[in-house]
Amino acid sequence: MNPSVNKDLFAGIFGLAFGGLLLYESIQLSYPSKAFPLLISSSTVVFSLLILIFSVLKRNVKVVPSENDGILPSRLTIYIIISAIIYILLIDLLGFYSSSFFCIIFVSSILSPNHLKIKPFIFTCLSSFIFLFFVYIIFSFWIKTSIPDGILI
Amino acid sequence: MKHFRVANLGLIIILLCTGILLTFFTGAQAAFPEKGITVILPFGPGGGTDMLTRAFDVYAEDAFGHNFIVNYKPGAGSAVGTTALKKESNDGYTIGMGSLPHMYLQPASGSGRYTLDDFDYIALIASEPQLMVTPKASPNKTYAELKKATQGKPGEMTLGIPSPLSETWLSYHIINNKENLGFTVITYQGGGDMNAALLGNQVEAAMTNIGPVYGEIHNLNVLGVTSTERVSFLPDVPTFQELGVDVVTSVERVFMAPKGVPPERLKVLREGFKKIWHNPDFQERVKKMRYGMKWIDGEDVRSYLEEEKEAILDIYEKTVAEKKK
Amino acid sequence: MPEISIISLAVNGLWNVLSPYGLLLCTFGISLGIVVGALPGLSSTMACALLVPMTFSMQPSTGLILLGAIWCGAIYGGSNAAILLNIPGTPSSIATAFDGYPMTRKGQSERALFIGLVSSVVGGIVGVLVLLSAFAPLAALSVKFGKPEFFWLCIFGLSTIAALSPGNAIKGLLGASIGLLLGTIGLDPIIGIPRFTFGTEMLIEGIQLVPGLIGIFAFAQVLELTEQKSVVIAEYKTTPNLIRNVFGELFSTCKANLLRSSIIGTFIGMLPGAGGPVASLVAYGEAKRWDKDPKRFGSGVSDGIVASESANNAVIGASLVPMMGLGIPGCPTAAVVMSGLLVHGILPGSKMLLESGDIAYTFIMSLLLVNILMLFIGYGMLRLSANLLRVPTRLLIPMVLIMAVIGSYTLRSSMVDVYVMLGCGILSFFLGRAGVGAGPLSLGLVLGPLTEDAFNISLTFMQAKNSFLEVFITRPLCIFFILLTITSLCLPVLLDRRKRKKLLLNRKRKVL
Numbered sequence: 001m002n003p004s005v006n007k008d009l010f011a012g013i014f015g016l017a018f019g020g021l022l023l024y025e026s027i028q029l030s031y032p033s034k035a036f037p038l039l040i041s042s043s044t045v046v047f048s049l050l051i052l053i054f055s056v057l058k059r060n061v062k063v064v065p066s067e068n069d070g071i072l073p074s075r076l077t078i079y080i081i082i083s084a085i086i087y088i089l090l091i092d093l094l095g096f097y098s099s100s101f102f103c104i105i106f107v108s109s110i111l112s113p114n115h116l117k118i119k120p121f122i123f124t125c126l127s128s129f130i131f132l133f134f135v136y137i138i139f140s141f142w143i144k145t146s147i148p149d150g151i152l153i
Numbered sequence: 154m155k156h157f158r159v160a161n162l163g164l165i166i167i168l169l170c171t172g173i174l175l176t177f178f179t180g181a182q183a184a185f186p187e188k189g190i191t192v193i194l195p196f197g198p199g200g201g202t203d204m205l206t207r208a209f210d211v212y213a214e215d216a217f218g219h220n221f222i223v224n225y226k227p228g229a230g231s232a233v234g235t236t237a238l239k240k241e242s243n244d245g246y247t248i249g250m251g252s253l254p255h256m257y258l259q260p261a262s263g264s265g266r267y268t269l270d271d272f273d274y275i276a277l278i279a280s281e282p283q284l285m286v287t288p289k290a291s292p293n294k295t296y297a298e299l300k301k302a303t304q305g306k307p308g309e310m311t312l313g314i315p316s317p318l319s320e321t322w323l324s325y326h327i328i329n330n331k332e333n334l335g336f337t338v339i340t341y342q343g344g345g346d347m348n349a350a351l352l353g354n355q356v357e358a359a360m361t362n363i364g365p366v367y368g369e370i371h372n373l374n375v376l377g378v379t380s381t382e383r384v385s386f387l388p389d390v391p392t393f394q395e396l397g398v399d400v401v402t403s404v405e406r407v408f409m410a411p412k413g414v415p416p417e418r419l420k421v422l423r424e425g426f427k428k429i430w431h432n433p434d435f436q437e438r439v440k441k442m443r444y445g446m447k448w449i450d451g452e453d454v455r456s457y458l459e460e461e462k463e464a465i466l467d468i469y470e471k472t473v474a475e476k477k478k
Numbered sequence: 479m480p481e482i483s484i485i486s487l488a489v490n491g492l493w494n495v496l497s498p499y500g501l502l503l504c505t506f507g508i509s510l511g512i513v514v515g516a517l518p519g520l521s522s523t524m525a526c527a528l529l530v531p532m533t534f535s536m537q538p539s540t541g542l543i544l545l546g547a548i549w550c551g552a553i554y555g556g557s558n559a560a561i562l563l564n565i566p567g568t569p570s571s572i573a574t575a576f577d578g579y580p581m582t583r584k585g586q587s588e589r590a591l592f593i594g595l596v597s598s599v600v601g602g603i604v605g606v607l608v609l610l611s612a613f614a615p616l617a618a619l620s621v622k623f624g625k626p627e628f629f630w631l632c633i634f635g636l637s638t639i640a641a642l643s644p645g646n647a648i649k650g651l652l653g654a655s656i657g658l659l660l661g662t663i664g665l666d667p668i669i670g671i672p673r674f675t676f677g678t679e680m681l682i683e684g685i686q687l688v689p690g691l692i693g694i695f696a697f698a699q700v701l702e703l704t705e706q707k708s709v710v711i712a713e714y715k716t717t718p719n720l721i722r723n724v725f726g727e728l729f730s731t732c733k734a735n736l737l738r739s740s741i742i743g744t745f746i747g748m749l750p751g752a753g754g755p756v757a758s759l760v761a762y763g764e765a766k767r768w769d770k771d772p773k774r775f776g777s778g779v780s781d782g783i784v785a786s787e788s789a790n791n792a793v794i795g796a797s798l799v800p801m802m803g804l805g806i807p808g809c810p811t812a813a814v815v816m817s818g819l820l821v822h823g824i825l826p827g828s829k830m831l832l833e834s835g836d837i838a839y840t841f842i843m844s845l846l847l848v849n850i851l852m853l854f855i856g857y858g859m860l861r862l863s864a865n866l867l868r869v870p871t872r873l874l875i876p877m878v879l880i881m882a883v884i885g886s887y888t889l890r891s892s893m894v895d896v897y898v899m900l901g902c903g904i905l906s907f908f909l910g911r912a913g914v915g916a917g918p919l920s921l922g923l924v925l926g927p928l929t930e931d932a933f934n935i936s937l938t939f940m941q942a943k944n945s946f947l948e949v950f951i952t953r954p955l956c957i958f959f960i961l962l963t964i965t966s967l968c969l970p971v972l973l974d975r976r977k978r979k980k981l982l983l984n985r986k987r988k989v990l
Contacts, residue, residue, distance in 0.1 A: 033666035198527035199813030353621030368805035
């Protein structure tokens with residue numbers, strides 16, 4: 001299948017779903033607050049329909065498939081997305097600094113497993129420590145953001 | 154390369170020393186408050202509430218031993234910040250500024266998910282009336298002229314207010330209920346935005362607080378003020394009561410904490426703020442900024458608010474019901 | 479004579495700034511500003527707000543010097559992260575990333591950074607000169623710009639989408655409308671009722687610009703870098719003859735672009751409410767539109783950086799025009815600077831020249847000096863920040879993630895903003911893979927609230943006046959912007975057609 005059709009389909013269907021949902025919601029609002037969303041959500045729907053129509057028309061055109069072209073990213077990227085979500089959820093539980101520390105160690109080790117030997121590992125720990133100290137100086141010490149803390153800091 | 158390593162080592166030692174010193178300092182004190190109190194402001198930096206809080210902050214070290222940590226949570230005309238304060242921990246280290254009549258109107262409209270019950274009140278500190286103004290170029294230089302101009306053409310003239318569901322919204326609608334002015338209300342995004350429209354002659358009148366327009370007040374016609382007495386630095390502006398319209402409104406600011414602060418800590422907070430507010434230096438400072446000040450002790454704030462709330466919600470229901478028609 | 483007194487005030491002001499203490503404050507402010515600006519989430523507004531309490535104990539004019547220096551530094555600093563990491567440090571430097579990052583990928587990071595610096599300085603000076611020469615009359619003009627005009631300006635801004643989305647114009651439009659829609663989530667601006675919150679308490683806080691942008695750029699960049707699987711972002715090479723190289727290019731081939739973008743920045747900066755992000759995006763779009771070969775934009779050309787950076791620094795001086803002239807803060811940062819004056823009992827506005835003209839002119843002259851000093855300080859810090867490229871991606875990726883989290887949290891100390899950042903980031907990454915670029919999406923997010931506000935207010939005016947034509951069309955500036963939008967949409971098409979005709983003619987001649 002033509003990979004760019006795949007992309008168009010995704011963009012079109014997502015736009016249709018998102019625009020349609022907000023269009024449906026905005027019809028139910030009262031006058032002054034619905035004017036602008038109504039305008040924009042209906043144009044979102046129109047644009048996504050256009051994209052879908054063009055992608056159907058283009059279906060027969062043959063394009064040489066190239067690498068890295070589908071919608072789905074590599075497995076590694078999906079791991080990173082999942083670990084980012086876990087990291088953000090952990091902040092409330094463990095506290096910002098400790099979960100950030102674990103995040104650096106964990107993410108850097110899935111990114112390059114061959115750095116798991118002792119020396120590079122110590123380097124990773126040290127550099128994440130220095131980085132977090134820098135974050136501490138700016139955000140906690142100077143700006144005094146009330147950084148969330150959980151069980152640890 | 155060797156220089157690099159020596160420099161790096163030096164840096165690390167300095168960083169470690171700072172770290173140790175920091176832990177040392179934070180561990181040293183006792184008794185509430187052990188650290189700076191966080192004040193959540195429901196408006197952005199640079200506005201009137203910011204400057205008022207900063208004025209308190211100048212004297213915070215005398216009263217509490219620490220400066221405040223000011224946290225801005227703007228959005229939805231203070232609804233975001235006030236709702237967020239409700240969810241903060243009630244250990245006394247997080248307090249916030251609340252605005253009235255916002256705190257009556259927002260829960261009623263659904264934008265603020267809180268009630269007056271969600272907070273312990275520290276003090277009511279400020280109160281300011283609203284002004285009705287027209288641009289200098291306007292032919293309507295007094296309230297009587299403006300009222301005459303509006304009659305017989307409902308909805309054709311425009312009146313700007315700086316934010317939705319705020320004190321200016323309320324004061325215009327109270328006047329309108331009594332006088333039937335019938336302006337089309339234009340809601341701007343803040344005082345600066347509305348002031349620009351006023352000076353650029355884009356609207357025919359405006360209802361505003363004193364702060365945003367005071368700097369250019371010589372370029373405007375001030376028709377009336379919604380207080381019981383004339384404002385000291387605007388001696389020529391009549392009150393609406395003098396003009397024969399019985400309207401008294403104001404925007405009031407309170408300091409408050411999430412419900413359930415331990416009584417002894419609440420007492421420290423109330424007494425600290427009382428001390429700052431009654432400091433002559435502080436009063437001198439806020440006078441320079443032309444702030445309208447008012448004091449109600451923390452114990453009495455709640456009953457005062459309940460009284461006000463009833464009357465204001467009555468007006469809100471009427472106005473909204475009329476609009477729906 | 480008023481003119482003589484203005485000149486003497488300006489000279490006096492310059493004299494005040496040139497004291498050792500003044501220079502020290504400038505240097506401190508600029509360096510701090512650059513660091514703060516480079517961190518995503520820490521904006522110039524926040525940096526200034528943090529230092530306002532410090533200025534309480536200072537003389538009013540010295541406090542202002544410090545605030546002005548931080549502001550200029552922060553707006554320039556935002557370009558550093560945009561160029562090196564594809565993460566705009568401030569919303570004003572979104573457009574810098576479009577061409578700055580590709581230059582870094584090509585190994586020209588130093589050159590890109592220096593181009594950004596010089597254009598910032600030039601733009602900044604143009605803005606300040608306009609402020610210096612005519613703030614009072616210009617302020618009176620700027621308030622004549624009503625909401626209907628502003629609405630058409632927003633539409634004109636949206637017309638740059640075509641320039642921002644190289645491949646597929648419809649996908650660009652889709653991206654922008656998704657961005658515009660995201661901005662409507664939260665409380666509606668007229669009556670303050672919840673909208674598109676689907677019953678959750680969380681979404682009432684709405685999707686704020688800064689967390690949204692951090693997601694669109696920083697988080698999506700985390701995932702992009704993971705996809706690339708390279709050890710470092712790009713090779714770090716020093717450019718030989720950097721100074722002569724860059725100055726030579728900027729003042730010969732980019733001359734017109736530099737001037738045009740500075741003027742666009744100055745004009746948009748003067749209008750209360752629009753500010754740096756809009757100015758730099760519009761300037762970028764225009765630079766691309768007027769270029770002989772628009773297709774080269776986005777692949778790492780200096781003109782892209784020049785347009786964005788000169789426009790966003792020109793905004794600083796210009797946004798002080800309504801503040802100095804009429805006491806109306808032109809943007810959030812100006813509001814903070816203004817509060818630094820108000821706490822001293824000084825009222826900015828038409829009476830300021832008479833009552834405290836010395837302070838006003840000391841501030842203006844200090845901005846001029848800050849811009850000149852920034853050239854040297856920025857140059858000194860340039861190699862330092864370029865060293866960021868030496869950090870291996872396996873460490874950079876988690877660190878950017880952490881900066882994105884803390885940056886979006888700090889804005890309002892709210893975890894909701896972090897979730898918003900995450901959501902926007904994932905959305906932007908997948909849309910990017912589907913061919914909907916980050917440019918149109920961020921343009922929609924930037925312009926959304928501004929457009930809606932202008933649209934709603936114009937609609938209310940329309941009801942009052944009972945006439946669509948009178949409000950939306952028959953005002954001189956409205957007609958001007960409508961024509962500008964139409965020409966800017968049609969011009970590229972026409973030029974393209976003419977080019978094609980010429981090519982055809984040439985081919986025919988060759989055949990003959």
